[in-house]
Amino acid sequence: MGQSSDDTFGTLSADSLRRLVGDLSRRLQSLEDQVTHLGDQLASAEAARAALQVENQELRDEIARLKNLPPRPPFKPSGMDEVTEREVRKSGGPRRRRGPKRDKDRVTREEVLSVNVPSGSRFKGYRTILVRDLSISADLICYRRERWLTPEGKRVIAPLPEGLLGGFGANLRRFCLALHAQGQVTTERLTAILNGIGMDISKRQVVRILTSDLEGFVAEDQAILRSGLATAPYISVDDTGACHAHRDEVTTQIGGTRFSVFRTGRSKSRLNFLSLLRAGCEDYIINDAALDYMRHRKVAPDVISKLAAHPETSFASQMAWYDHLVRLRLDVFDRTLVREITEAALWGAVPHHGLMGNTVVVSDDAGQFRIPNHALCWVHAERLLQKLMPKTPEQTRKLDKVRDQVWALYRDLKLWKQKPSATEAPFLAQRFDDIFGQRTHYKELGQLLARLHRRKHELLKVLERPEIPLHTNASENDLRACVTKRRISGGTMSADGRQARDVMLGLMKTCRKLGISFFVYLGDRLGAKGTAERIPPLPDLVGAQPA
Numbered sequence: 179m180g181q182s183s184d185d186t187f188g189t190l191s192a193d194s195l196r197r198l199v200g201d202l203s204r205r206l207q208s209l210e211d212q213v214t215h216l217g218d219q220l221a222s223a224e225a226a227r228a229a230l231q232v233e234n235q236e237l238r239d240e241i242a243r244l245k246n247l248p249p250r251p252p253f254k255p256s257g258m259d260e261v262t263e264r265e266v267r268k269s270g271g272p273r274r275r276r277g278p279k280r281d282k283d284r285v286t287r288e289e290v291l292s293v294n295v296p297s298g299s300r301f302k303g304y305r306t307i308l309v310r311d312l313s314i315s316a317d318l319i320c321y322r323r324e325r326w327l328t329p330e331g332k333r334v335i336a337p338l339p340e341g342l343l344g345g346f347g348a349n350l351r352r353f354c355l356a357l358h359a360q361g362q363v364t365t366e367r368l369t370a371i372l373n374g375i376g377m378d379i380s381k382r383q384v385v386r387i388l389t390s391d392l393e394g395f396v397a398e399d400q401a402i403l404r405s406g407l408a409t410a411p412y413i414s415v416d417d418t419g420a421c422h423a424h425r426d427e428v429t430t431q432i433g434g435t436r437f438s439v440f441r442t443g444r445s446k447s448r449l450n451f452l453s454l455l456r457a458g459c460e461d462y463i464i465n466d467a468a469l470d471y472m473r474h475r476k477v478a479p480d481v482i483s484k485l486a487a488h489p490e491t492s493f494a495s496q497m498a499w500y501d502h503l504v505r506l507r508l509d510v511f512d513r514t515l516v517r518e519i520t521e522a523a524l525w526g527a528v529p530h531h532g533l534m535g536n537t538v539v540v541s542d543d544a545g546q547f548r549i550p551n552h553a554l555c556w557v558h559a560e561r562l563l564q565k566l567m568p569k570t571p572e573q574t575r576k577l578d579k580v581r582d583q584v585w586a587l588y589r590d591l592k593l594w595k596q597k598p599s600a601t602e603a604p605f606l607a608q609r610f611d612d613i614f615g616q617r618t619h620y621k622e623l624g625q626l627l628a629r630l631h632r633r634k635h636e637l638l639k640v641l642e643r644p645e646i647p648l649h650t651n652a653s654e655n656d657l658r659a660c661v662t663k664r665r666i667s668g669g670t671m672s673a674d675g676r677q678a679r680d681v682m683l684g685l686m687k688t689c690r691k692l693g694i695s696f697f698v699y700l701g702d703r704l705g706a707k708g709t710a711e712r713i714p715p716l717p718d719l720v721g722a723q724p725a
Contacts, residue, residue: 228567316376340705359682410434416653421669438687452524468526553639
């Protein structure tokens with residue numbers, strides 16, 4: 179039998195034990211030094227990786243800029259909204275299952291199919307099957323218009339059917355507009371499809387169909403914006419890049435639960451956004467809203483006093499407004515001053531026309547959308563946490579802890595929206611303070627939390643207005659159609675083409691939100707034959723209170 183370890187140590191002398199302990203201490207210290215060295219190497223490697231990731235994204239953005247492409251987002255979505263949405267759905271009960279087809283009462287043709295049977299067979303009725311089919315054909319119609327000469331010598335000629343444009347009928351126009359706007363079919367492919375069907379038509383004629391004689395649609399789209407801004411409890415806004423006449427421009431989306439509009443221009447400034455909120459009006463107004471805006475922007479008090487004291491407060495155009503500034507002897511060469519007071523005059527015109535009375539603007543914190551009564555998107559706020567690049571395991575742990583807390587608060591805000599409670603709102607606000615006011619001993623994380631804590635009122639706007647969304651996903655979904663069209667078709671060349679693209683995309687999205695078929699809507703507005711369903715004016719539907 180071997181000796182135990184206690185017996186072994188008992189046989190060693192005191193000097194041997196001291197030497198053994200010293201050797202073990204030196205080895206332990208060596209191991210600690212190696213661990214420390216490896217930790218420093220890991221931190222350096224992590225910092226280098228983060229720097230390379232940033233440099234790689236900068237190079238990607240530079241390549242995209244040289245190719246005239248928009249830079250891609252550096253980070254993928256974190257999944258906070260999707261994960262919390264699944265949890266909210268689980269707590270709210272089972273999802274509704276899809277029901278049967280609802281078009282069984284709209285049979286357009288009935289055919290009886292016969293079969294040869296032996297003599298003496300007994301008839302047992304029919305077995306019915308519904309088949310959905312589509313019939314597309316090219317028609318060349320010759321209209322013989324009667325001409326008459328009245329006894330008074332006046333010539334009378336029979337009118338053409340409505341919806342005709344340069345020898346092309348309403349059904350063809352509806353087909354082209356639907357495929358181009360909703361189907362994202364380019365003009366070249368649309369021309370090829372029509373020629374394949376048997377229609378003798380050129381690409382130039384297709385472009386004319388898509389961009390000409392759309393005044394009625396333009397007017398209805400403008401009225402939709404006015405109705406939406408006048409009645410919607412909130413609007414969700416966003417923008418994306420666009421190309422027009424080989425120049426970079428910006429498409430701004432403004433939408434709510436019942437409408438969506440798009441406007442493309444060269445600027446993405448707050449001046450441009452406030453101009454869009456006037457819904458087609460061109461005037462500048464100095465009123466209480468404009469003066470409050472100037473005070474909020476910390477405009478000089480003497481400038482505010484001059485504008486408030488002058489009896490003239492309404493200006494019909496931009497030139498009239500600038501002329502007024504010159505007559506007041508304001509420094510029109512101070513670009514910051516002129517921009518801020520012009521923004522105030524534009525904002526004053528919005529409530530003057532009965533728009534944006536108590537409407538909340540929900541945005542992704544882009545500077546041009548920061549106007550009074552503003553709410554922030556939680557998804558974009560959480561994305562700032564995702565962009566942080568911790569350099570040590572301890573920083574990674576702290577960041578993960580904060581993100582878990584933010585996700586939990588976001589989930590609880592969603593649940594609170596379903597059943598708002600005034601007694602629970604202060605507890606959610608206190609949780610917000612605890613999360614974004616905590617000390618993390620992680621400099622970048624602490625600075626970001628403090629920055630978001632300063633925007634508490636905008637992030638917790640939902641506690642005052644439970645009907646507003648916590649994110650701008652609806653705007654991003656609406657803008658996806660613009661991005662797809664930009665990738666497929668590139669851009670527009672004429673002002674009519676740019677306007678047609680914005681108007682048709684807006685009408686298509688509005689019809690979808692109202693539960694109306696865009697194809698049926700086009701047929702009704704163009705006067706196509708066979709359109710029995712009459713579509714009410716979309717602005718009336720947008721302004722109507724949901725049942």
